[in-house]
Amino acid sequence: MSSRKIALTELALAALTLTAYSQKQSSQNEQELNWSVGGEITTMDPSKATDVVSFSQMINSMEGLYRNSKDGQSPGLATSARVSKDGLTYTFSLRKSKWNDGTPVTAKDFVYSWRRTVNPKTEAEYSYLFSGIKNADAIQNGKKPVSSLGIKAVGKYKLVVTLEKRMAYFKDLMAFPVFFPQEEKAVKKYGDKYGTASKYMAYNGPFVQKGWSGSNLSWKLVKNPDYWDKKHVKLDQISFTVNKTATTAYNLYQSKKIDALGLDSNLTKQFKGKSNYYGLANGGTYYLELNEKNPNLANSNIRKAISLAINRENLIRILGGSNQAADTYTAKGLTEYDGKDYTSMISSAAKDLYKYRPSKAKEYWQKGLSELGKSSLTLNLLTSDSDGGKKTGEALQSMLETRLPGLKLTVTSVPFKTRLARRESGQFQICGSDWIADFGDPISFLELLTSKNGSNYGSWKSSRYDKLIAASKNTNDQQERLKDMSEAESVLLEDAGVIPLYYEDDAWLIRSSAKGWICKRSEWNFKEAYVAK
Structure with a gap:
């Protein structure tokens, strides 16, 4: 994830941290994590985001056809996919799900989102990823209308995508946030404010984001009660704060206020090969x-x-x-x-x-x-x-x-x-x-x-x-x-x-009480994460 877009070493030297609610004194049954990141959110607009901090937020608060999992991909909103013999047409059947305002997520939300992203007026940096989908290049070059993009809704819950050529990596793209659906009603309601703060966004993922003003350095993800697979979401809340040094995080770790941190050179030497040490290749x-x-x-x-x-x-x-x-x-x-x-x-x-x-x-x-x-x-x-x-x-x-x-x-x-x-x-x-x-x-x-x-x-x-x-x-x-x-x-x-x-x-020290998290290409997926009691 243009510079996907963050100097990840800078993130690795910052503290990415998880804190168990078991360290607190009340509400013993709640599942909470605290996550400290090394950079700010730039936007929550899937058409505009370019950095790993923003993408990680979207992966946890939004959902597309598939989700990246530990061993590859797992179903998101797609319940099945049928590919034509020539490899140029994909037909996806969608499950019933909701936006956090209660409105159903439908195939039209994918059509709207993809058209919005390839529209030259949106100036989406990731629009080039649509190249290979029918008419995407022509649209971006101003030679064809946005409505000619090779995607259409057949009823509420069937999505058909037409390619200009076979794309060996097409299905892999479908778990990336730029291909997520967007609620047209929310985009139009919030206008220029869309994606610039937690409250100017629509969510359909495991969590709903709260508290990000657009410039502050702390926010939360709260479990989404309307998420279709909420039974597998164990965390009630994840709190995020921005920290830019590993020293602060390690002090918090020593005092048992956090459960994980990204290691700098000295800490790597100290903990490499010991229990709770993780080396996480990020691609x-x-x-x-x-x-x-x-x-x-x-x-x-x-x-x-x-x-x-x-x-x-x-x-x-x-x-x-x-x-x-x-x-x-x-x-x-x-x-x-x-x-x-x-x-x-x-x-x-x-x-x-x-x-x-x-x-x-x-x-x-x-x-x-x-x-x-x-x-x-x-x-x-x-x-x-x-x-x-x-x-x-x-x-x-x-x-x-x-x-x-x-x-x-x-x-x-x-x-x-x-x-x-x-x-x-x-x-x-x-x-x-x-x-x-x-x-x-x-x-x-x-x-x-x-x-x-x-x-x-x-x-x-x-x-x-x-x-x-x-x-x-x-x-x-x-x-x-x-x-x-x-x-x-x-x-x-x-x-x-x-x-x-x-x-x-990335080198990490993570307490054994933090379980179920997935880190893939430096994007953290907390859908099935939990705190072991």
Whole structure:
């Protein structure tokens, strides 16, 4: 989940925490958790959200055709799915369910939501995920009306989706919030306020959100009495607060006021391998995004020099957790074929640019400066103001200024929400970013960097890359798809279109009393979570 959109290391260094109500003195039968997150909610509008904090809220307070579960997908609102022989038509039967205002959720709510998201006027960053659904591209390019999108309601509880081509990952997309239904009545009632606070939203999931004003740092999810599967929802309430350091969380953990926390480097060393320690791979990569509208960063030799001057092993030691040095953009462990990880298919020559080679970095740097007609450069790195974001900025500033003569790197650390806004509006030179796959396929990463993708904030472009990605989406032969994608990623890496730093693996300490939670690609699902008494 454009930067799905949060520097997840920053989240990992923040405290993600669960607190059992058994620690309180009253209402012994209640089931409550407290969850501390490292960043603010940006929006509750499924058409507009781009970050993991917001998506986690939606996964727990809303529901689409399917839900991501521990072993794959479980039924959401879809009771069955029928696929035509040519693989181009999906017919979903829907169960009866309600919005929190008592109105039935129907197939028309899906039609309305999808049309709203692909409508160019909505400016939805995730609208590109609809590519492959009939007329989605033409609609987004202003060539066809929104009503021509390949989705229709047949009665109240049957939904038919028509594709332009087979999509190997189509069903995987259906558990992602951008494909959730939306209540048209609520969207029209709240207008510009829709999704900007808890009260300006409609919910149909296991919980209903309360108390988020749009800017405050605390809110709650309360069990939804109208949820169709409420018998499997054990928690009465989850309280959320935003914290930006792991130190505060660990102090709370020691005093038994919280049940879980994300570990920093020192705590990881202390607890790794011990009881209640969890290493949670999130399918994400932390990387540097370079704005090529800046003429200095449009120079590929300057970009390559920056990459080769970074000691990734030292960086992850500073940051801690269970992160691993990265030499690809797509996260390792996301996709396997014939027993091999997808990333093993990427050119070794491309990967060499993501090793620590200071002498080679200096060569590229001097060559780039010569091409620019300069003897020095001043660049700025944008990060979030979390503990992890600040540590990343300090470490990179030291490494790059030491290894690249004539470079002055300033660091700007701002609140997460501000960083997202600046990044999305192109107000940055170098930005510490991350991406977590929306689903288990490399295309979830690689599509972002195609020339016309709205999430390509660095404006890197390659016609060969675009052609290879397009080819990968026009075949259902998995071997051929992976070949095209790995060739495309090799093109990207050989030009240092982005600079991968590490694969994100979150380290957690969670008390044994917190049960039933699911963490998948750093999105937390509390539908069946509970507190063991």
